[in-house]
Amino acid sequence: MRLVILGGGESGVGTAILGKKLGYDVFLSDFGKIKNNYKEILLINKIEWEEEKHTPELLFNADIVMKSPGIPDKSPIVVQLKEKGISVLSEIELASRFTKAVTIGITGSNGKTTTTLLTHHLLKSGGLNVGIAGNIGKSFAWQVAEDKYDSYVLELSSFQLDGIIDYRPHIAVVTNLSPDHLDRYNYEYQNYIDAKFRITMNQTEEDYLIYDADDEAINKWLEKNTVKAQLIPFSLTKKLEKGAYLENNTIITNINNEKFVMPTDNLALEGKHNVKNAMAATTVAQLMRIRKATIRESLSDFQGVEHRLEKVLKIQNVQYINDSKATNVNATFYALDSMNTPTVWIVGGVDKGNDYTELMALVREKVKAIVCLGVDNHKIIDAFANVVDVVVEVAAMDEAVKVAQKLAEKGDTVLLSPACASFDLFESYEDRGRQFKLAVQNL
Template sequence: MQRLVILGGGESGVGTAILGQQKGYDVFVSDFGKIKDNYKEVLTHHGIDWEEETHTENKILNADIVMKSPGIPDKSPIVKKILEKKIPVISEIEFVAPFTKAKTIGITGSNGKTTTTMLTYHILNSAGLNVGLAGNIGKSFAWQVAQEQFDYYVLELSSFQLDGVFKYKPDIAILTNISPDHLDRYDYKYENYIASKFRITMNQTENDYLIYDADDEVISEWLKKNTTKAQLIPFSVNRKLEKGAFLNNNKMEVNINEEEFIMETEYIALEGKHNMKNAMAATSVAKLLQIRKETIRESLSNFQGVEHRLEKVLKIQNVQYINDSKATNVNAAFFALDSMNVPTVWIVGGVDKGNDYSELMALVHEKVKAIICLGVDNKKIIDAFGNVVDVMIEVDSMNDAVKMAQRIAERGDAVLLSPACASFDLFENYEDRGRQFKEAVRNL
């Protein structure tokens, strides 16, 4: 019996444990932190051996294979020891792939992947396909493969998940864009992070597809220097393309398999240039799967968007409050600021992952009237923008941030939470940060 050791007792870890046990592995789950009660109950119910707040080496280093949760870095002591013993360390996606015949649509990128994933799922689901949603979202891929029988999976894949992939390939891959993110996990080398993203296409064959942003310089450069066997489907908001998706005046045109799909952009529910790209990527998948034009059109016009991503919360005294807590890097904050068309009070800050704020300068100059720093260490933000805006305030709670913003904002302004940073200094995660923002706004 092969021994499967799982590091991390969260959603992906517990899902993998259930599938591993079902497939005849001897399973052990080890979490250096605490395991949530609901997950403990599931593990105990299935008779799966687990431990928390420790890693017992003699129970781990006898593994045939190790699945590590994406949040655990390769540099952690236990992972180093596992790798020294030449035990393979893989991600959930890699472990699960051989156990399903379903077609997978794998979606990665520094920004836009959640929206693109949700929108793609929405279109496929509306078309009546038997489709699951997994990866970084919702119920773990492993759990679903153990308990459901889907024909398709739409998977949101982070670079951390792709780092643990060696044989897996999506039938259709989407690369939304690449900008510096998580550099702390990649030795502060941008090229390592770029290489990590492109693992999504490394095993693809001539029968597979890679849908990508043709306006993204990093992606274009990589494609010039490297090859993939996949069929390439580009999308662009800047120029017309013979094949793929592009904007033509106020229409989105998608040309795939000699078949054209055209839709007026005003009927697409998502707003903003970056969202047009997300819509193009999702529509390209729908066209490859030969979904009816009517279904695509309907889905694009009734899609609700993603929580914590440019989510309009409330208008109070004619000031619009916007929750963009999911903006955990500079590039995401760039999209948010770029979409603002009124004077903006910007709430920013958190755990900096090696951010370079210079690319936001022009936008801050043009759109931001005040900055509220919400983080434990705001020095970099203050150094970057101190001379650019008139008002710069530091706070250390969401309530204070929102109250200060209300004082500064005037009729017709907007208050935007778009932190450009991770949330772990003051919050559990970006969802917690976004919920606290909405709660504080509702209490004004």
């Protein structure tokens, strides 16, 4: 069996290790450069690879191809492979065929990393032997190869879900939907929504779909499509007979006739969106039979996510917050919504077709100055120049932070929440967030 892998990143290398363990003839091909740490792993495991090219004769003799999620379906090599009738799968699909572990799949436009980490924290604290993978940490295929866990919490992007065929999570979560990555979906929001809902396509009556019942796009999709899984909604606005809802600043969940109550004041994470993330994670924990006392304790001691509304430092009574993970408008909406003080907002990067109008009311109410950090800022300036008195353009993170410090007064907040991808000036949103933290520490 010849397994060809396209892409030499985390999911590609993890799949190569799984393929090797299964006794396949494995070959990995990356059109770009492979990072040195991954090359070392490939060499140690005696896996053949190439970089900066795709050699057709080494790829077209594959029985099966695993395509990394970053490679679009339209890329010429993928199109050619499919034309030759070669099966092209995602890492999640391939790895799921070789594990008996129960999986909890979490997708959505925002909140999925926090919900995934929080869910994993609840299940692990409850004594389950549970791994965490997908869009986060060590790849799912790699962990399946090591075969250590009885269950997994998987953060799943639409790109990962595009490549599934039979993958079936026992519990699926859709946190929310807003336009994102539309460049990969022919700029059709509906295509992106359909991709997200692939998470439930193989579920049966024994499985569960947990979703945000306040989300218009989710509700519309559920009205038009049949889902076999048992539906469990959560809501901040409606009282639900089954599911999770909010009443008098208290989260109430009713799952399998088991009631759970937790005041929102006791949550470790702040902000309305985190109440929703906590509802989703709690629902999963109850379905997985975690004790209520453990759930309560774990919700109150959770550490949060790096680069997501992460408090960095308070300098001269100005709070600096790193929300570099906000790579779309909707994520920045949550960030601005949770600001309680006048805010100097650092924004910008690679625009993925953003519509800034939905931020207008929040910017008017909360933002005193904007620092644009990007190669091309015209859209941001056009959108907000008439709303905010001070708009400054910069081209480097340390400059952005120094300018923000000058603009901020005692009691203000400086918020990095870019609403854009990072690739114009940084390697990744993590790199952007770390540079921000370093610049703040150097003030």
